[in-house]
Amino acid sequence: MTARIYQRPQSAMTSGRALTDRWILEYDPAEAKRPDPLTGWAGSGDTRQQLQLKFGSCEAAKAYAERNAIEYAIVPTPTRTLKIQAYADNFR
Incomplete structure (x- = not known):
């Protein structure tokens, strides 16, 4: 029995x-x-x-998996990259 632990991603439909x-x-x-x-x-x-x-935390999820003898893999959270640009750049 294996599992994966990851952080909930941000919804693509909202900010x-x-x-x-x-x-x-x-x-x-x-x-x-x-x-x-x-x-x-x-x-x-x-x-x-x-x-x-x-x-609530990654440590709590890891502790649960270890306590119940579940093999797990932690999926790292992707970093957010913001592309800062002015509204006027749309018209160049």
Whole structure:
């Protein structure tokens, strides 16, 4: 059983940074998804894919994983790069 720990990314639809300080632990899929013969929807028998645990810090998520003997990988948060430009630059 393996999991990945990452920080919640900022929504692409808004400029707000609400809930981006939360850390999430998600389990890696144990089996591949396959199409359902009746509906054609993709699914599997692995119910851990539906589980998403939220923590206030990375250390709390790591402590939970170590306490429950879960192998984990921490996905680093990408750095934000801001492209500062004036509105007038759109018309040059």
